Amino acid sequence: MASHRGEAKLIAGGQSLMPMLNFRLLDPALLVDISRLPDLAQITASGRGITVGAGVCHHALMRSPELAERLPIINHTMQYVAHMAIRNRGTIGGSLAHGDPAAELPLLAVLLDADIHITGPAGDRTARAEDFFLAPLTTDLSEDEILTAVTFPNLAAGSGWGFEEIARRTGDFALAGAGAVLTLHHGVIADVRLAMMGVDETPRRLPAIEAMLLGRAWDAGVRASAVRQVREQVNPMSDLQASADYRRHLAGVVAGRALDTAWAKGHMP
Amino acid sequence: MIRKRPITLTVNGSTYARDIEPRRLLTDFLREDLGLTGTHVGCEHGVCGACTVLLDGNSARACLCLAVQADGRDVTTVEGMGEIGALSLLQEKFRKHHALQCGFCTPGMLATAHEILNDAAPLTDAEIREALSGNLCRCTGYEHIVRAVSEALSERLGGAATGSAPNAG
Numbered sequence: 426m427a428s429h430r431g432e433a434k435l436i437a438g439g440q441s442l443m444p445m446l447n448f449r450l451l452d453p454a455l456l457v458d459i460s461r462l463p464d465l466a467q468i469t470a471s472g473r474g475i476t477v478g479a480g481v482c483h484h485a486l487m488r489s490p491e492l493a494e495r496l497p498i499i500n501h502t503m504q505y506v507a508h509m510a511i512r513n514r515g516t517i518g519g520s521l522a523h524g525d526p527a528a529e530l531p532l533l534a535v536l537l538d539a540d541i542h543i544t545g546p547a548g549d550r551t552a553r554a555e556d557f558f559l560a561p562l563t564t565d566l567s568e569d570e571i572l573t574a575v576t577f578p579n580l581a582a583g584s585g586w587g588f589e590e591i592a593r594r595t596g597d598f599a600l601a602g603a604g605a606v607l608t609l610h611h612g613v614i615a616d617v618r619l620a621m622m623g624v625d626e627t628p629r630r631l632p633a634i635e636a637m638l639l640g641r642a643w644d645a646g647v648r649a650s651a652v653r654q655v656r657e658q659v660n661p662m663s664d665l666q667a668s669a670d671y672r673r674h675l676a677g678v679v680a681g682r683a684l685d686t687a688w689a690k691g692h693m694p
Numbered sequence: 695m696i697r698k699r700p701i702t703l704t705v706n707g708s709t710y711a712r713d714i715e716p717r718r719l720l721t722d723f724l725r726e727d728l729g730l731t732g733t734h735v736g737c738e739h740g741v742c743g744a745c746t747v748l749l750d751g752n753s754a755r756a757c758l759c760l761a762v763q764a765d766g767r768d769v770t771t772v773e774g775m776g777e778i779g780a781l782s783l784l785q786e787k788f789r790k791h792h793a794l795q796c797g798f799c800t801p802g803m804l805a806t807a808h809e810i811l812n813d814a815a816p817l818t819d820a821e822i823r824e825a826l827s828g829n830l831c832r833c834t835g836y837e838h839i840v841r842a843v844s845e846a847l848s849e850r851l852g853g854a855a856t857g858s859a860p861n862a863g
């Protein structure tokens with residue numbers, strides 16, 4: 426990678442990179458296939474959370490018993506990622522390194538405060554997911570670095586969660602998507618995270634809305650206010666799929682629904 | 695000139711050893727180097743599903759896989775799924791329910807449906823539609839494909855075929 430700086434690309438499942446090669450959008454001089462490195466294919470549970478190797482495919486995330494026990498929002502959300510054949514090949518490391526602003530795994534990383542583990546000639550480092558995504562298809566990863574694993578911290582006991590997205594067809598990139606995680610104390614929201622995708626240059630949290638929700642019960646008035654504020658705070662683009670205004674509308678819809686689900690799940694024993 | 699790499703893989707039960715350029719797609723390798731033209735090339739960027747094959751038993755887009763990445767692996771294409779006079783269960787159901795018209799999407803549909811059958815979990819018609827959603831068909835409207843897969847799945851799961859028209863087949 427270092428000797429071909431700027432001319433080399435890593436490939437694992439290739440589900441994002443291969444279309445770009447087929448379209449001749451990229452023509453790297455060197456492709457390094459990391460898809461058979463066994464260390465990258467591990468899912469490891471620790472006291473702090475679950476560490477997922479970069480080479481774990483979406484299908485394995487969907488079926489992972491470790492995730493189902495501690496972070497079922499990840500298993501659940503994987504069903505929205507493309508289609509079966511793509512999920513069999515595409516990897517979490519590839520999805521994060523590709524950094525599509527409408528993709529589910531970058532959103533989950535930002536929502537769940539994941540740590541992204543990176544190795545390069547200068548040694549190992551860890552990036553916070555929130556700092557990792559810089560612009561569409563642009564991340565903090567430099568040309569000679571490898572994303573090796575992701576650590577998702579455990580959710581607090583009793584957390585409720587929700588994920589919602591709207592796409593034109595099953596498996597298409599979302600026009601808008603939202604993830605929410607919250608905990609309750611004495612019937613009000615004690616902690617909450619809300620992240621959006623497809624409606625900005627990168628997946629992002631909405632800290633002002635998170636702050637507004639603290640100490641509140643998720644009733645109709647709070648819901649209406651949160652949905653309105655989501656629409657004010659996102660910054661979607663128009664393209665062939667949908668206008669910016671339509672995406673702004675959908676952002677409110679999915680955020681409201683994700684919080685509905687998280688609130689309902691938070692009340693379960 | 696890019697240096698060729700040796701690969702050895704199994705396709706439909708036969709072992710092939712070839713020297714190929716690393717940039718060669720699995721679709722081109724199957725069709726042009728091995729002459730197995732049953733794997734169809736539609737969009738070449740993973741959207742249409744026509745090129746779907748089984749890679750170590752799991753469905754995969756052959757257009758999004760480099761042939762060198764299939765080194766040492768087991769590939770099944772439509773040519774390995776059955777033949778005239780000895781159709782596979784899925785092929786038989788596709789025939790019975792008229793689940794194909796032009797046939798362009800059929801090899802990919804069959805590969806995806808194979809994985810559905812191998813998973814051996816009972817699915818509703820809506821879930822079958824979702825599982826097939828990565829394979830585009832421009833002829834059938836999908837209705838008959840869903841019927842064919844649904845009946846094959848119930849037979850695989852050991853139940854009596856349900857919902858089939860009494861005069862079919």
